[in-house]
Amino acid sequence: MNRRQQRGITLTSFLVVLAVLGFAAFIAMKLFPMYQEYYAVRSAMKGLSGEPGVGDMDPAKIQDLFFRRLYINYSENVKPADVKFERIDNGWQMRVNYEVRRDLVGNLDVVGKFDTTQDLTRQGSAE
Template sequence: MNRKHQSGLTLISFLVVLGVVGFAAFIGMKLFPMYQEYYSVRSSMKGLESEPGVADMDPSRIQDLFFRRLYINYSENVKPKNVKFERTDGGWLMSVKYEVRRPLVGNLDVVGNFDTSQKLTRHGTPD
């Protein structure tokens, strides 16, 4: 008499797998907005690089253009104090450094430190 041995997940192991997948999805939902904002900061900075005459602009004008682009992307964690400019040979080096803190569970938080920079050199012609 040969009996077939059944294999597969038991109810308990299925619940454990479901819990792990659920927790991973929960963490992903907390982290996704932080990284989405970071990518909008990066794309705004890259967009400024192609702005005509950006290398000759005043830093306050560049910062204004940068925050207009961020406003469109609903960015709320980057403040003017997080944006720094440094003069380089062919224009400016723009640096953005900021921190995002999101509550996770109870008194635990997820903290993201973001630091990026972009060279703004001579492209196009001034307005």
């Protein structure tokens, strides 16, 4: 008697692959908003660097403009205490350093630490 050999993946193997892919999608859904907010912060900082005369502005005014830009992107994790300014030769160096913590599963959290800088020069040109 000649048996045909079956090929392919069994139902159990398919369920294991599906569970792994589902868990990876779950992790991605938790991480995506954190990185989306980080790119909104970067975009706001780059936009500020293009403002004419930003290097001559008061840091409080620059911070106000920065948070107005973040408000449009529904950013909720960056606080005024996370934004620091340091005087450089031709303007300011703006640094945003913040942390985001999200629940993952049960008592496990995922933590994202974000730190970025942008030079804000008198000419208003991006770095």
